[in-house]
Amino acid sequence: MTSAPYASRERSTKERILGAAEALFATHGFAGASLRQVTAAARVNLAAVNYHFGSKDKLIEEVFRRRLDELNSRRLAALGKIANQDETQLEDVLDAYIRPALDLSRTDGGGAAFVRVLARAYAEHNDTLRRFLSDNYGHVLRQFAAEFGRLLPGLAREEIYWRLDIVTGALTYAMADFGIIQRKSDVAERDHREAAADHLIRFAAAGLRNPSVSNSPVTR
Amino acid sequence: MTSAPYASRERSTKERILGAAEALFATHGFAGASLRQVTAAARVNLAAVNYHFGSKDKLIEEVFRRRLDELNSRRLAALGKIANQDETQLEDVLDAYIRPALDLSRTDGGGAAFVRVLARAYAEHNDTLRRFLSDNYGHVLRQFAAEFGRLLPGLAREEIYWRLDIVTGALTYAMADFGIIQRKSDVAERDHREAAADHLIRFAAAGLRNPSVSNSPVTR
DNA sequence: GTTTGAATCAAACGATCGTTTGAGAGTACG
DNA sequence: CGTACTCTCAAACGATCGTTTGATTCAAAC
Numbered sequence: 001m002t003s004a005p006y007a008s009r010e011r012s013t014k015e016r017i018l019g020a021a022e023a024l025f026a027t028h029g030f031a032g033a034s035l036r037q038v039t040a041a042a043r044v045n046l047a048a049v050n051y052h053f054g055s056k057d058k059l060i061e062e063v064f065r066r067r068l069d070e071l072n073s074r075r076l077a078a079l080g081k082i083a084n085q086d087e088t089q090l091e092d093v094l095d096a097y098i099r100p101a102l103d104l105s106r107t108d109g110g111g112a113a114f115v116r117v118l119a120r121a122y123a124e125h126n127d128t129l130r131r132f133l134s135d136n137y138g139h140v141l142r143q144f145a146a147e148f149g150r151l152l153p154g155l156a157r158e159e160i161y162w163r164l165d166i167v168t169g170a171l172t173y174a175m176a177d178f179g180i181i182q183r184k185s186d187v188a189e190r191d192h193r194e195a196a197a198d199h200l201i202r203f204a205a206a207g208l209r210n211p212s213v214s215n216s217p218v219t220r
Numbered sequence: 221m222t223s224a225p226y227a228s229r230e231r232s233t234k235e236r237i238l239g240a241a242e243a244l245f246a247t248h249g250f251a252g253a254s255l256r257q258v259t260a261a262a263r264v265n266l267a268a269v270n271y272h273f274g275s276k277d278k279l280i281e282e283v284f285r286r287r288l289d290e291l292n293s294r295r296l297a298a299l300g301k302i303a304n305q306d307e308t309q310l311e312d313v314l315d316a317y318i319r320p321a322l323d324l325s326r327t328d329g330g331g332a333a334f335v336r337v338l339a340r341a342y343a344e345h346n347d348t349l350r351r352f353l354s355d356n357y358g359h360v361l362r363q364f365a366a367e368f369g370r371l372l373p374g375l376a377r378e379e380i381y382w383r384l385d386i387v388t389g390a391l392t393y394a395m396a397d398f399g400i401i402q403r404k405s406d407v408a409e410r411d412h413r414e415a416a417a418d419h420l421i422r423f424a425a426a427g428l429r430n431p432s433v434s435n436s437p438v439t440r
Numbered sequence: 441g442t443t444t445g446a447a448t449c450a451a452a453c454g455a456t457c458g459t460t461t462g463a464g465a466g467t468a469c470g
Numbered sequence: 471c472g473t474a475c476t477c478t479c480a481a482a483c484g485a486t487c488g489t490t491t492g493a494t495t496c497a498a499a500c
Contacts, residue, residue: 013477013478028251029249029251029252029343030252031248031249031251031252032249032250032251034456034457034458035457035458035459036456036457036458044478045477045478045479045480046458046459046479046480047459047460047461047478047479047480048477048478048479049458049459050458050459050460051476051477051478052477055458055459056458056459116343119343120343122343122393123249123336123339123340123342123343123396162415162416162419163419163423165393165394166390166393166394166419166420166423167390168393169389169390169392169393169394170386170387170389170390170393172389172393173342173386173388173389173390173392173393174385174386174389176343195382196382199379199382199383199386200386202427202430202432202433203383203386203427203428203430204427205430206426206427206429206430206432207422207423207424207426207427208423209426210422210423210425210426212422212426213422233447233448254486254487254488255487255488255489256486256487256488264448265447265448265449265450266449266450266488266489267448267449267450267489267490267491268447268448268449269488269489270488270489270490271446271447271448272447275488275489276488276489
């Protein structure tokens with residue numbers, strides 16, 4: 001009924017928990033953010049987490065699933081529009097890979113926080129999480145590798161993966177705003193991230209096109 | 221360097237704590253690794269941490285200081301040998317920046333673990349730790365930026381920092397072994413890291429040399 | 441032999457952790 | 471009405487956390 005004792009909530013309890021968890025995991029890490037912090041920030045009862053998600057670990061997994069499903073479907077959609085076409089440039093594929101991550105980091109609903117959560121997951125080096133990411137989203141990377149391979153016929157498959165790995169590392173680092181470059185006060189955060197993505201795409205394109213293949217130690 | 225294998229019993233209590241803390245922080249994070257785990261792994265009494273270091277936070281800081289001081293000086297020493305010389309190549313400067321991190325990750329006694337700890341520190345986004353790292357590394361980064369600027373006269377100072385930021389991100393990611401590339405069983409870990417550094421240097425050199433700059437120049 | 445002080449130890453401190461419980465509020469349907 | 475079901479709530483559970491305490495060990499100094 002509309003005669004609830006307190007004001008009706010705009011968002012459900014589950015959604016408020018997910019949002020608060022995302023922000024706090026980004027700031028304090030998975031072990032560092034307690035369920036008491038999460039439920040206090042979400043203004044829900046402590047027991048609501050275990051009621052709705054079962055456990056803290058399941059909550060963490062759900063925080064990932066909610067964002068990654070959308071991120072990777074966007075990546076695949078962008079890739080589908082340009083894959084196997086004659087006029088496709090390397091920058092287009094990089095854009096399909098990087099831009100959705102940038103867009104995610106700009107969404108109002110906590111996407112920026114999630115990008116830091118994602119970076120943290122890499123750092124955690126947790127095998128369970130790695131398996132979860134590999135199982136659910138490994139096919140995305142494989143499709144991008146195939147398209148990069150088509151556009152870079154001079155590179156072996158393994159070389160493609162080495163370089164994609166470097167791009168992913170730089171992307172993770174950049175989108176999580178780890179960097180040494182501090183955003184100036186007169187630059188909006190989205191403009192800062194836009195500039196970061198722009199630099200990253202250009203840098204990555206040059207690195208990917210590099211004809212120098214390493215099968216011997218670096219000359220000096 | 222002077223530590224022999226299986227010498228843990230002869231090492232001091234402080235050193236055993238530092239080694240065990242480094243390994244456990246790398247695996248479980250700063251919040252995730254308890255002092256009980258650390259002291260059990262080091263085979264010392266629980267109270268030894270607070271006796272020798274004062275607190276867990278001070279222990280964390282000491283784990284960093286021990287490694288960063290050496291990495292710091294090695295990078296500057298390598299840079300000092302090639303800076304401001306006519307025959308210096310871009311790859312030489314990148315090598316001076318990247319190779320000490322690789323060497324650190326190959327040292328016995330926990331260096332590889334520390335690289336993961338360092339990557340985790342970036343992910344933690346903790347202001348205290350960032351300040352600590354900035355104080356220790358700020359001048360190093362500035363010296364490298366100056367040398368890169370000399371070798372890349374076509375790039376603005378800010379562009380140099382953008383690209384160095386990307387290199388640092390990829391280096392952090394690669395050295396911490398976050399990557400999707402799984403080391404094959406017949407490849408030794410040091411060979412795997414050597415290959416990663418080799419790929420990274422080539423990739424970074426191509427990215428740094430890229431004449432294409434952002435179409436939205438920043439005015440100072 | 442006595443004293444001194446650093447180092448180690450078992451034990452316990454209070455705080456906080458994730459999780460569980462059981463009662464109660466609210467809603468829907470007969 | 472009664473019943474059933476979903477959700478919320480305060481409270482407490484046992485476990486583990488970082489830290490502290492006080493006794494004990496032991497080698498060097500006096």
